[in-house]
Amino acid sequence: MNIALAIYSPPLSETSLRAIRFAKAALNNGHSIHRVFFYHEGVLHGSHLNTALKGEIPATDEWRNLQQSHGIELIVCIASAIKRGVINEQEANRYGKSTHNLADGYELSGLGQLLESAVSAERIVTFGP
Amino acid sequence: MAKEGLDAILAASAYGQHIQVLFMDEGVFQLLRHQSPKSLSLKSPSNLIETLPIYGITDLYVCEDSLTKRAINEELIMPGTQCLSKEDIKHLIATQDAILNF
């Protein structure tokens, strides 16, 4: 089954960890995940500056690995992201910022991608704030 | 996540899908009239909610029980929403293809 995920909680939260475990379990059981949409505080997953301390789970890298191994789209809501300091090169130029931090494998895009997932995937599971 | 929810509703209107919006529990406070969040340098959700029909989103529902529990009578909320009973809400949930909560 094609399952889409929406993640509203920040990395390091229990909900973020649950979403990663769910995605791995779904993929292991032969399901596909076309897209993960990060919204609200969930957009904080998209910064490559997130650094897991020893023994902690590096959520940003975990999703990036799943993106590489399974072709999952990691979409970060552009409006939620720039407000929270998660920004790519193009937006850094637009807003006159001297640096950018969007992690490889992640894309900034609009909310339409969340709605498109809700419509096109067979199931959408929200991991709340 | 009131603002996030309204932004999502507006984005959804572009997808040509049949969208139904339910305000329940603390969400019903968004429907109160005379909100003036300018005092906090914020935008009013009620202005945005009033524009939803322009975007083709006309199925706006409010949970009757949530209003009662908060002692909000229907005159206090903006017009254009339909009150649903608990049974109506169960039916509404059970007939959706997908649900997003904000």
Place this chain on the structure above:
Amino acid sequence: MNEPKKEKQTLHIVSRSPYQYRDIEQCLDRACDNDAILLTGDAVFALLPTSTIYHHLKNTSIFMCALEPEVAARGLLEQNVPESTINLISDDDFVQLVCEYSRSFTWF
């Protein structure tokens, strides 16, 4: 209300503590008999027979389950969680429930 589509079941997901939020009561109030409710995160504290919400869970006919790793993480497996009330499920089971039920609804 629009055209009456065929009613199918919903998987409700709750994750916040019943001591701080009313998610579980609000969910129980709007869930249909054939729905399922999955307790995750601090919502699993509802499973303690001493919790304020426990009698609601005990008296419902709705399928109640909880994510075992998150129950175990809180030390509740040793706390007399009655097996008749709750089904402890794995992450794989969570995925299976999402597929079996027609839609999911995350409460917060």
